[in-house]
Amino acid sequence: MTSPPSHLWLNALLQALQFVQSTWLGTLYTLGITDDSHGAPAWPWGLRIAGENLVIDVALARQFAWTLAAIAFAIVCLLVALFWRRAWRWLSVAAIGALALAPWPSPSLWLTAAVPTSFHISPTGFTVQSIARGSRVYAAQCAACHGADGRGEGPLAATLNRWPPTMASGLLGRRADGELFWHVLYGMRDDHGVTMPGFLGRLSDREVWAALDYMRVLSASAGMAAGGSWPVPIALPSVSVKCADAPDRQVSAWRGNQRVRVVAIDASHPAPFEDPRFLTLLVQRSAAQAPVQAQTPTFKAIRTAAAPSAERAPVNVTPLFGVRADCVADSPQAWQVFAEIAGVSPSGLAGTEWLADRDGWLRALAPAGRRGWADGGLMCTTTTALPDGAQPSPRADPLTATLRQMDDDPVRFVKGGFVH
Ligand code: HEC
Incomplete structure (x- = not known):
């Protein structure tokens, strides 16, 4: 098993390899050397670097990284030799020595079969x-x-x-x-x-x-x-969001800077109060029937809907709790999609909550019956991410502990091989 520091350099290595390969592909395409396939530049070879092998075999990744470093060193030596003629012998010996000593991993391990669309990125935006x-x-x-x-x-x-x-x-x-x-x-x-x-x-x-x-x-x-957990990282589905009277925005607009809490609400599960630690996004059963669609300010609509049977907290704005959340997912399909992600039937969804991290990955789930956060809400995590003794403070409430764990343990490389 790998330790946290290797996750960091490994992630950087994989990102760099991905970047180099796709930039190289873009250059070939611009020069007219490769055609396109299904709307994007076609990878012209039958092989590519197997990020998915490097990610599961840290020893191989380390060998690979040392070999790249040796190649880079040799190139630098040869470039310097061009200008510093008197030292060319020594520099050549250093370059050859570095290449000879490099731990060249077997190509069958770090190369894998590729297809023309290997580097294509989904155009859907996961909406x-x-x-x-x-x-x-x-x-x-x-x-x-x-x-x-x-x-x-x-x-x-x-x-x-x-x-x-x-x-x-x-x-x-x-x-x-x-x-x-x-x-x-x-x-x-x-x-x-x-x-x-x-x-x-x-x-x-x-x-x-x-x-x-x-x-x-x-x-x-x-x-x-x-x-009981998500086997692959899943992005927060993108949806148009209505916040009170502000113009619609896509939820992806918050990606990169804001955590998002998604809450499925109905008459007996009122909208929670705003919390400055995240944007709260409400999902309602049928956006088509909800007053939101009738251009009523959303927070008012939700408060009215929530009023009759709110059990947990006062319904109105109170100086103690603040303001109820009023940003609503403006799509009739959102309820069904979130019910599938939670693995429950649509009728059992109200009250479920999710947390998405700042990078836009859905990370944690609090099922409906639980009424709020309990320990162990993180659905997508590395088992090795928390070093010994770095357990969340026992005094932190479960939501705070989950947020901290989520921030400390980000989703890493996800393009053909990932750590999460
Ligand atoms: C006739 C049965 C059949 C149908 C219909 C079918 N699949 Fe598959 N699918 C398979 C089998 C069998 C495999 C495993 C193939 C293998 O590993 O060689 C597979 C593998 C896959 C994989 C894994 C690919 C990979 O790289 O390992 C995906 C993704 C997939 N199917 C998606 C779909 C989608 C999307 C559809 C519908 C549009 C679909 N399949 C329809 C039988 C089917």
Whole structure:
């Protein structure tokens, strides 16, 4: 198992490799050396650096990093030799020595098969609308094999050469997005023939990306059902947000600087009070029926809706508790999507809360029945992130402890191999 410092340099190394490969691809494209494929530059080779192998094998990553350092050192020596002629012998010996001593890892370990779309980034923005579209595509085209719950046990599964994989695993996180996209469009095969049929011509690119968005949601709910946590990091779905009379904004506008708490409310679960530690985003059962849609200031609407049976706290603005949250997800599909992420039926969702970190990853969940935060709310974490003795202070309330843990343990590299 790895220790926290190796997570830090490993993350930096993976980000740098990703950056170098995609910048290189962009340069080739600009120079006209490579074409495009499905709307973005096509990776022209059958191989790429296997970030997913480096991330699970720290010894390999260390070897790789030392070799890169040796190559960089050799290049610097040779450049200096060009200008400092008198020292060229020594500099050449140093360069050759560094290259000879470098621990060159076997290419079969750090290279892996690539496809033209390996470096493609999903264009959907992981919006609630895209997830809802993906849910329809999935039900029509994929559930027969992959199962309605994503655990690979659909009615056709037993008739196939190979059992479809379960989404309750880290599978979607181990693959580059663009490779998943390619596999769905062009299918997959092994030595015995086709294992999964391709959907080129039957589904548009947009529908395939949407189905993959939905599979991430399924992964969260299948993971909850199987082991109580999310096997791959899941982003906070993007949705248009209405705050009182302010113009609509996308929730992604807060990414990078603000934590977000999402709360599913109904008449018996009133909106919580604002808390300066995060933006509170309310999800309502049916935005179509809610007074919000009738251009009433939202906070007033929620207070009115909440008034009859509020049990936990006073409904009005009070000097003691402050103001009730009034930013509402403005999408009729949000309720359904958040119910799937929580792995509960839509009727049981009210009262559920989530926390998203400043980078826009959903991290923690407080189920409806629990009425607020208890210990262990973090759904996506490294087991090694907290060094011995760095347990959250026992006196911190559970919400504060969860926030602290979330901030101390950010989601790391997620493009084809991740640590989280
Ligand atoms: C006929 C059955 C069948 C259908 C229909 C099907 N799949 Fe698959 N799928 C499989 C099997 C089997 C595998 C495992 C293939 C393998 O590992 O070789 C798989 C693998 C996958 C993977 C993992 C890919 C990877 O890189 O390992 C994804 C993602 C996926 N399917 C998505 C979809 C989507 C999206 C749809 C619907 C648009 C779909 N599948 C429809 C049978 C199916």
